[in-house]
Amino acid sequence: MTVFPTDFLWGGAIAANQAEGAWQTDGKGPSIADVTTHGIGKSEHDKAVVSGHYYPNHEAIDFYHRYQTDLTLMAGMGFNCFRTSIAWSRIYPTGEEDTPNEAGLAYYDRLFAKMHELGMTPIVTISHYETPLALHDKYGGWTSKKLIPLYEKFCRTIFTRYGHVVPYWMTFNEMNNTHTIWYAAAAIDLADDPDERVRQTFQAEHNMYVANAKAVQLAKTLMPHAHMGIMLSLSQAAVYPATCAPANVFGAMQMQRRTWVSADVQLKGHYPAFVARILRDHHVTLDVTDDELALIAENTSEFLGFSYYRSSTYKAGMGLYGDTGGVKGAPNPYLEATDWGWQIDPLGLRWMCNLVQDRYSCPMMVVENGLGMKDTVAPDGRIHDPARSDYLIKHLQALGEAIKDGCNVIGYTWWGPIDIVSAGDGQMSKRYGFIYVDKDDTGNGTLARSKKDSFDTYQHIIETNGECL
Ligand code: BG6
Structure with missing residues (x-):
């Protein structure tokens, strides 16, 4: 039986x-990602670029100059799609210019043209943890409504320019992470006071909901055939109760609901009832207008793209703490963990797909899933990474089961098919790639690319449209 649809997006x-x-x-301005410092353990962030500090994203893997060969390598795995973001500060260096930076726009013309030449459908995240730094400094990031019209202007520019070549769009990367990682809201200085922090993060998310609705509204006229989606971290929702103690079961549900807020507002068009209680308990009143709520109700998104890396467990009394991988809870004795302590749970992916199907009945795309691990170059010069192949196979088997369950899954894009800088740790040594990049955590290396064993694994899966799984 064919499990994966024939037009399934693999990439x-x-x-x-x-x-x-x-x-x-080419005129790019600094973004909040450009003040992320060196990659040894948890990354730190400066408030401005400091001379003498090492910022891994400044060079990253130089994809800007090497995208042609990198995409060609990926085409060798059979990718029929590729997801990337458009760096906002390449197009509007401070976010506030009246006219866009033509050199930045021209880069993405070339990038999307190359994808099409190689048979890859572009999938674009409009804002992926890379808000122009100036908008953080001046307004405090998404805690301010000032960003909404500036984001709208950015969307108008890129929809007009790329609407004919990019069919899939997601407005914000993992906005449901605002309460666990500062860059989701582009707001470094979130308050320590828990009530104020709740206000800031819910307000930031609300402002992004309005911006999302404006983008959907714009898309209706500027690119009516485009598919407009949201992108959330569902590792945040994959929370098991640590035991069957009712307080743990109920607490795990509450933890999960924190993520459903973003999905409910943008897919159903309204806030779920339980939000009022959270705000009341924290003595928070949000700045929300009737016009904004009407705009949100009228401009819902079509599909849910999500990341899924791991699951976690909830134990009563646990605080809300997390990272790029989702909520961090008590260790789960039934699961193994990665070098970075992320618990590996393929069944959790099937669980998330089914929850999305049950709650929203919308098309869904797994736009991030992957294993960040250390790789070593063997004496034969190759990288043998059976653990990565194993992770890939088991998660795709789980995805196949979800499709058999009736979930409307339209695509799967592995996170970091070529090694890139880790968002959470700033490290190069936390590698996800099927393609190795010769560069270390301090910036040394030739940047040469080479295929790992897992390259062949994914290539075979795509070639057989998942039938070999
Ligand atoms: C997701 C982000 O949260 O996790 C990515 O969208 C990130 O930007 C990915 O890279 C993996 O996290 P990390 O910290 O291992 O890079």
Whole structure:
């Protein structure tokens, strides 16, 4: 039986800031990703670029100059799609210029043309943790409504320019991470006070919901055939109760609901009832207008793109803490973990797909899934990475089961098919790629590319449209 649809989208995903480098080339302005410092353990962030500090994203893997050969390598795996983001500060260096930077626009013309030449459908994230730094400094990122018209202007520019070549769009990367990682809201200085922090993160998300609705509204006229989606971290929702104690079961549900807020608002068009209680408990009143709520109700998104890396567990009393991989909870004794402590759980992916299908009945795309691990070059010069192949196979088997369950899954893009800079740790050594990049955590290396064993694994899966799984 054929499990994966014949037009299934198979590919990989990156973010501009984690791959392109060229952080000042052709008129690009600094983004919040450009103040992420060195990659040894948890990354730190400066408030401005400091002379003498090492910023891994400044060069990253130089995808900006090497995209042609990199995409050609990926085409060798049979990709029929590729997800990337458009660096906002390449197009509007401070976010506030009246006219866009033509050199930045021309780069993405070339990039999308190359994808099409290689038979890859472009999938674009409009904002992937790379808001122009100036908008952070001046307004405090998405905690301010000032960003909404500036984002709308950015969308108008890129929809007009690329609407005919990019069919799939997602407005914000993982906005449901605002409460666990500052760059989701582009707001470094979130308050320590828990109530104020809840206000800031919910307000930031609300402002992004309005911006999402404006983008959907714009797309209706500027590119009526485009598919407009949202992108959320569903590792945030894959939370098991640590035991069957009712307080753990209920708490796990509450943790999950934190993610469904973003999905409900943007896919159903309204806030779920439980939000009022959260805000009340934290003494928070949001700045929300009736016009904004009407705009949101009238401009819902069509599909849900999501990342899924791991699951976690909830134990009563646990605080809300997480990272790029989702919520961090008590260790799950039934699961193994990666070098970075991320618990590997393919069944959790099938679970998430089914929850999305049950709650939203919308098309869904797994736009990030992958294994960040250390790789070593063997004496034969190759990288033998059976653990990565195993992770890939088991997650795709789970995805196949989800499709058999009736889930409307339209695509799968592995995170970081070529090694890139880690968002959460700033490291190169946390590698996801099927293609190795010779560069270390301090920036040394030739940047040469080479195929790992897992390259062949994914190539075979795509070639057989998943039938070999
Ligand atoms: C997702 C982000 O949260 O996780 C990516 O969208 C990120 O930008 C990915 O790279 C993996 O996280 P990390 O910290 O291992 O790079």
